[in-house]
Amino acid sequence: MTDVKRPKDQLKAHIRAQNQTLILETSERVFARQGLAKTTTQMIADEAGLPKANVHYYYRSKKDLLEAVLERILRLWLDSVSEFNAAEGPRINLTRYISEKIDQSRSNKNASKIFAMALIGEETFVLEYLRNLFVTELSREKVTIQEWVEQGLMAPVSTEHLFISIWAMTQTYADFDAQVKIMLQKDELEKSDYEEAKHFITRMVLVGCDVKD
Amino acid sequence: MTDVKRPKDQLKAHIRAQNQTLILETSERVFARQGLAKTTTQMIADEAGLPKANVHYYYRSKKDLLEAVLERILRLWLDSVSEFNAAEGPRINLTRYISEKIDQSRSNKNASKIFAMALIGEETFVLEYLRNLFVTELSREKVTIQEWVEQGLMAPVSTEHLFISIWAMTQTYADFDAQVKIMLQKDELEKSDYEEAKHFITRMVLVGCDVKD
């Protein structure tokens, strides 16, 4: 075991990283399009331009591959949503939070759908992630909201139900986009549709929670 | 073709109806628990206490069976949600609508999950149903809301985004109940959790849309 790698090892590591990224990105598309169970490793291999055996070389089983895809999604997700900054008050923070969540639904629709499919299927991997997220991140946001309530900056609403609602409203534009398209009678959602969603949801939350500042 | 049936035919029809109901009810449970693609006709047969061939006798293919399950779900659903009564004004109507949707999430969780799974998988059957629903029902509700806005009874919000949000918030307690349980740190959701959800969502919608009466 050494940190010094010979050129050959570096090359191998590079090939490995490149192939893994290719497989993960392709899997994300195929899983989102076909559904988790209907997706076959053959489909992924074909779309990635690789023999099926190579996919299994990098990810022993389909389950391993799905978990790798989920892990990658969740890591990128966490980085793209800001934490609350208590000093700025609820208006700025909630507005930013909703905006970022809707942007996520738009720019990362596939990731969002895969997460939703895994969640509705109660995949252990996702449930564990959520349990952990609750302990590390959300409990902090919860305290912040309670501070704002005590300072009279917003109505004393249930923090849990508030988060559940914001997630539901913002994710629905990615997860159930087929339904949204029918409602809006459009073949594809445009940037303006997402902006209107942002505007509507932000208004409902801010006014609905009686946010002062 | 005659309306008069001989006793033998009546018996057969009875057996048929009974078995079909048994299969549909069992399928609803299994589909919701296992996911649509992971469910096998064998699982359904076992849980219903029938040989697999009998399931295929009544529903030629798995796809036919899923569509029959969806059709049954949607028929029961439509009957359990009231239409808007314009004269009563937005407060009563929106409160009742949210309450009925949450009750549905609680009492018919399996149906809700199957619908969500079919929708996220963009099953043609469900998309067609929604398109039809939009034409027959929702366009009427939309007009009603616009009347209320004109009468100054509520703020001029986007009807489409309002419906999308109410659906998202109420359905999430059924479809993603695993996530809700983690958030609320409970092993099972109780009646009081659903009542709190109702209370929170109703408040956000009524205050958020500036509903006067």
Added chain:
DNA sequence: GTCTATAGGGAGATAGAC
């Protein structure tokens, strides 16, 4: 690391006796 060929296991669906 790459790839062909194949093992091994079920799944959906049906034939045909009762």
Added chain:
DNA sequence: GTCTATCTCCCTATAGAC
């Protein structure tokens, strides 16, 4: 209508040559 046995297909996963 019921049920056993079976066909056929295709999926995951791996062995083994290159």
